Amino acid sequence: MTRHPQKNPQKPSVAFAHLGCEKNRVDTEHMLGLLNKAGYRVTEEDSDAxxxxxxxxxxxxEAREESVKKLVDLADQGKELIIAGCLAQHFREDLLRSLPEAKAIVGTGDYQHIVEVLKKVENGEKVTQVTENPTFVGDENLPRLRTTSKSVAYIKIAEGCDYRCSFCIIPKLRGNKRSRPIQSIVNEAKELAKNGVKELILISQISTNYGIDLYGKPKLAELLRELGSVNIPWIRVHYAYPTGLTKKVLEAYHEVPNVLPYLDLPxxxxxxxxxKAMNRPWQTNINEFLLDQIRDQLPNAILRTTLIVGFPGETSTHFDHLVSFIKNQKFDHIGVFTFSKEEGTPSATMPNQIPKEISNARKDHLMSIQQPIAAELNSRWIGKTVDVLIEQINPxxxxxxxxxxxxxxxxxxxxxxKALKDSKEASLGMMxxxxxxxxxxxxxxxxxIET
Known part of the structure; x- marks a missing residue:
């Protein structure tokens, strides 16, 4: 994030604090872009704002606690606060009532109104800008001031979710699924390419369902093929619901040169x-079947997954099944989370809630199994020459x-x-x-390797 001292000195300086996922990061970058365009001075230092x-x-x-702690810390510093994102969508007016320093709340589907909200705050108003059922998804014309490295950018291809997993409140926080048109995404990708982006990461809640709402059927394969013409070396897809990895989609992964064979499977x-209790595809061996299909069609696939342990009713037999699954499938990367009891979700009131200490022990056990698998898979890359995107240089x-x-x-x-004395000088963002x-x-x- 950069400062803009040339901005109108009559306007207040505004700092941003970003918490949460990549989708939040993109929203933050658009708010920064909108305020920057409107002449506000933007800073990354709380003390300057x-x-x-x-x-x-x-x-x-845990995420709510982190958000609240940040808000309280800033309030203790005497800062005026505009609370945006998922906590604002979730609790709305409660935040204004409980935190006097909070001057406005902005929901997940309303960040495009940040300039109007700030102007009202400047005029002494308390503002609630929260759409009950968000519909906004954004487009390539929305200003954006990126906060990640120059070489990496995230792009939202859709917002919200139509699935109703029993543990998840995302639909409540972000609304139902709504996709951006293919051409809008491609246009933004081309602009990012002009700005030096080397890696473009496509994000949505379920990327394999991209386009169903717009086109009547999934269009991820078509989107990937269109992005094949964009001058960005790496295109990575996050959050691919495995049932949507059809033969057509996997063919696009295989055939489009800049689409990485990296599959993030939740x-x-x-x-x-x-x-079944999670309200996810549950048929016996469904995940094994899907993974076999992926490996058959995309043999060089890098596979990442996320897992939840300690879900209500998870018995030792269920957990042993998961242990065997991890041992057999040998994922490249795994993230393991303990179940979080979220008010308003079906799983919060399910019987047989698992004690936290058991959940934590199961998480630790899974990671102890995964670590030697990950080490062995990493060792297979010794002796290979690969392109590396440089992100840090030790001065x-x-x-x-x-x-x-x-x-x-x-x-x-x-x-x-390792730096070599006789190698050509490398710089940030180079491959x-x-x-x-x-x-x-x-x-x-x-x-x-010298070329």
Whole structure:
């Protein structure tokens, strides 16, 4: 995030605090862009700002606690607050009543109104800008001031969700699914390419359902093929609901050169009884069947999944099934979460809630199983030469840190590259060929190959 001291000195300076997921990050960047365009001075330093916009998360209890702590800390500093995002959508007027420093709340489908909201706050109004059932999805014409590295950008291809998993409040926070037109996404991708983006990450709640609401059927395959013409080396898709990975979609993954064979599959569990209770595809061996199909059609696929342990009614037999599933499937990357009891979801009132200590022990056990699997899969890359996107440079040693296509930002590992005296100088945002020489549980190491 950069400062803009040339902006109108009569307007207040505005700082942003971002919490939560990549979708929140994109919303934050659009709010920054809108305020920047309107002449406000934007800063990343709380101390420099009279108003702080806090884009909050409310997905699980821990996220709410983090959001509330940030709000209280800023309030204690005497800052005027505009509360945006999921916590605002979730609790609305309660936040204005409970926190005197809160001057406005802005829902997840209303961030495009941030300039109008701030003007009302400047005039002394308390503002509630929250659409009950959000419909806004954004487009390529909405100003954006990016906060991630110059070389990596996230792009929302859809917003909201039509599924009703029994543990999830996302539809309540973000509304029903609504997709952006293909051409809108491609236009924004082309603009990002002009700005030096090397990796474009497509995000939505369920990316494999992209386009159903607009076109009457899923259009992820068509979108990927259109993005094949954009001058961005890596296109990565997050949150691919596995039942939507049809032959047509997997063919697009295989045939479009800049689409990475990286599949982020939120499976959540393996046992059919738990999956059924979660209101997810639950037929016996459904996940095994889908994974076999993926590996058959896309043999070089990198597979990531997320799992929930301690779901109500999860027995030791259910958990043993999940353990065997992890041992057999050998995912490249796994994220394990303990069940969070969310008020207003069906799972919150289900019988046989699992004690937290059991959930935590199950999480630790799964990760202890996954770590040697991840280490072994990483070791298979030793001796290969891969493109690495440079994201950090040690100013003292010249050593580099980056990622190859195997690793998504923030959630996966890194590639550590030893500086060589006779190698050409590398800079941030460059892609360089690297010979992998070593590995561990999470990361790879290597040396630049001269070309």
């Amino acid at each position: 009279s108003v702080v916009v806090v884009n909050t998360c409310s997905f699980i209890q 499976l959540q569990h393996s046992h059919p009884e738990v999956l 003292q040693t010249g050593d580099l840190t980056g990622r190859c296509s195997r690793f998504a930002p923030e959630v996966d590992g890194n590639v550590h590259v 360089v060929p690297v010979l992998i020489t070593d590995s561990d549980i999470y990361d790879l190491s290597g040396e630049i």
